Amino acid sequence: MSSNSNVPSNKDLLAKIVDALPHTTPFKAPEAIEVELGRTFMLRLGANESNWGCSPLAQRAAEDIASHLFKYGDPQSVELRTLLSKKLNYSIDSILIGEGIDGLIGLIIRAFINPNDHVITTHGSYPTFNFHANGFGARLIEIPYAGDQIDLDGLLSAAIQYQAKLIYLANPDNPSGTAYDRHTIELFVAKIPEGCLLILDEAYADFMPNTQLAEIDVYTSRVIRLRTFSKAHGLAGARVGYALAHPNYIATFHKIRQHFGVNLAGQVLCAASLRDAAYIEQVTKEVAEGRAEYYQLAESLGLRAIPSSTNFVTIDVGSIEKSIWWVKRLAEEGVFIRRPGTGALSQCIRITVGTRPERALLAEIMRKIHAEG
Incomplete structure (x- = not known):
């Protein structure tokens, strides 16, 4: 097959940020x-x-939905957001459904990060944050663990020093498994500097007692909480997660999110699982x-x-x-x-x-x- 010298190379077409990535x-x-x-x-x-595996109710829902998979999912995920609103006592306009926490992290970084903005995380914590941050040209600052736990003071100090836009914190943490109690997280949230947002990844929140989960008013704090149906709900293959945040942030995400990114089967199975506490x-x-x-x-x-x-x-x-x-x-x-x-x-x-x-x-x-x- 002959080559056409007029066809630009892949390197010529790539965005500079992407071309620089390994x-x-x-x-x-x-x-x-x-x-x-x-x-x-x-x-x-x-x-x-x-x-x-997933709940028996979710398994039955999977059987029932099979004949309906020619349909698109609800782009607003109204049923799922309504159930979460009642369960968590959050207003429906402060809830966003996404393609797992991974997809939501990418959406957050796309919404808030310009090239060369600083973001803070823990070296060795959940790597998908780094993956997206690098992909959008952020300057990633990684703080070492303090023994087996995330160094909260180190994260805050770095956020102040670098005037960071985002802090990423997984609580409970992956891969250490450790967690800070609600009082410690609430104090941490109160110290977040102006101009900075906290991404609080709570993928494993279902394994903590409710009494140990931080009380955070998303209407008055700069926090975006992320949770998932992949862990305790046994629906990792469905790829569904959700964000809890100020309605202004949620409205911003609606501007750029994939409106049909969450699939119909995932929506139905997660709704069924929520009904099987x-x-x-x-x-x-x-x-x-x-x-x-x-x-x-x-x-x-x-x-x-x-x-x-x-x-x-x-x-x-x-x-x-x-x-x-x-x-x-x-x-x-x-x-x-x-x-x-x-x-x-x-x-x-x-x-x-x-x-x-x-x-x-x-x-x-x-x-x-x-x-x-």
Whole structure:
């Protein structure tokens, strides 16, 4: 095939910001690892999904909606926003439904960030924020963890020093699993400098007691809260999340969002799941039991588990080399997990809490591997 010299190269067409970016993806999917290994995983404990699956009500809704998938979803997500409004006591105009928290983070950065604006995050925290920030030409300032926890004072100091537009904070945090209580978060919010917004990622909020979730008035604070149906609700494949924010911010997002970005099946399944509070309560209770089992397992192996407020537990195995070894050996035994790979957490492995049979099998495999030395 002959080439046409008049056709511009890909490099000529690319936006300068995009052209300067390295080729990267925030996560390596377990499916990609399975292709490399040439086999499927027996235990999938690395993506922090809910291995209990979604609510029976959501499963029935999935069957019912199948014959309606020729339709577009409701671009306003009225039913879902109405249910969330009643559940959370937020006005419907302060709620936005999006394509998971990942999509919402991208929307927020697009709305507020100009090239070279500074944004603040924790080095090694949820990487999708970095992915979007870099993609829109922001100047990313990363603050190290303070031990196992996010350094709140460090985030605030950097925001002031760099006159940052955005601070990203995951509470509970991924990948450490640690969380600050409501009083600490409320004090943090009160100290956010003028001209700065806080993105408060609460993907794992369902695993915390309601009494420990911060009371934040989005009408008087510069905070955008993000939550998801991917964790306790067991609907990661539906790709639905939501933002809670001042109606002025929500109205801004409506200017630029994909109005048909949230699919019909996702809307219907999430609405059904919200109507089954008893099932979500059961899942979170079993996750708490599983975390306790992981703590005991780690202790029995001479390892340190970091107390978690999520559906995973991060375990300190002593060194970077050992963490890499554990991930490799578990994969060879058919178990998919991940390792944080940053700072003090780089000597850790992160394991999703599985069902009771999955936990029993994991314990057996880990004891076998540990015996190898």
